[in-house]
Amino acid sequence: MDEIKIALLSCGAEYSGVYPEIEKAINKFNAKIIHPFVETSDIDDAVEEIGMDVASPDLRLMAAKAKSLVEKNADADAVFICTCFRCAEGALMRNEVRRYIAERSNIPIISYSFTERTTAATLYTRMEALTTTARRKALLAIKKQEGLTAGIDSGSTTTKAVVMQDNEIIGHGWVPTTQVIESASKAFSLALEEAGIKQNEIEAFGATGYGRLLIGENMHPNFVQEEITVNSKGAAFLADKQEGMATVIDIGGMDNKAISMMNGIPGSFTMGGICAGASGRFLEIASRRLGVSIEELGPLALKGDYRNVEMNSYCIVFGIQSLVNMLSQGAEPADVASAACHSVSEQIFEQQLQEIDIKEPVIMVGGCSLISGLVKIMEDLLRVKIIVPKDSQYIGAVGASLLASGFRR
Known part of the structure; x- marks a missing residue:
């Protein structure tokens, strides 16, 4: 090397x-x-x-x-x-x-x-x-998945898996992350079951995410890589933006990433934040306090106006305290939902997106990309239309499967 x-x-x-x-x-x-x-x-x-x-x-x-x-x-x-x-x-x-x-x-x-x-x-x-x-610029230049490959993304809150065949996703798996290997095996099994194939038919598979190293030691994937490069490939593939400039915003369960890429390869990027208040974890807690599911939080936020609620803390603890205080004072749940989404979007805008050059198209991926209210507020802050591709929550698994095709037996 x-x-x-x-x-x-x-x-x-x-x-x-x-x-x-x-x-x-x-x-x-x-x-x-x-x-x-x-x-x-x-x-x-x-x-x-x-x-x-x-x-x-x-x-x-x-x-x-x-x-x-x-x-x-x-x-x-x-x-x-x-x-x-x-x-x-x-x-x-x-x-x-x-x-x-x-x-x-x-x-x-x-x-x-x-x-x-x-x-x-x-x-x-x-x-x-x-x-x-x-x-690994030669590897990262791969734009087409070939053969029968799989990818596992062991995230902080959820574990995702996909099976791909000749540039198409044919199987998905999504489970909460508990024990890393157990969750990875279950997600992989679900993806294989949906694809209708057996594990020994997989020509190569890759692993990424927080638990990738443990998966590497126990499940022996052909490819183990951090999520910045892998997610860039997954986003470019899913959004069909593998040529030219693009920006990826990935809001995860415990942190977030912003990546400026050219032809699907990271040019500059930043990750993390001052607090998990700028993450999906904060939105999960907010939705629970509002009495709605995380799937319902986005549509609820679209009905509200964050300007009607004071929520100016970047700390996840004080942010929830602020949310509770507003509800106790009679604030509308829709306004509180909008304020929670705005709080996350604003932190990412001020902390991560100032560290890279924002180039259109802007692609939003990860589980939080399914929260419509969050996407809308981010669009308003950036003043651009954001692409949320199909299967955006599987970005890491897709990127790992795509890159693993370069390691086929």
């Missing part, structure tokens, strides 16, 4: 003690940090070209390193840009540097804001996706 060179463009990582954690995460995936060389005289020119004049010497150096990468003065396979989440100036420069590199090169990029408590484990999925994008 070739060693990947990751250019580190950072501010404050050394002072905060996070640098060793970044290095540990990068090294785990047979990659190494490189620091693009710049001349002191280049710094002012770079800051002027990027158009963000800042006071911090480290941020100015970041701009110069970005210019060095774009001008190919440094040999890098990928870029990791990070600043402290407390620094507003750092956040602005981080975003401008990311955009500057993305517009002038095809180097995959992660943009990230760290805290003093950021650990290597926090970064593992991000680094795995970054190195995979750099290392």
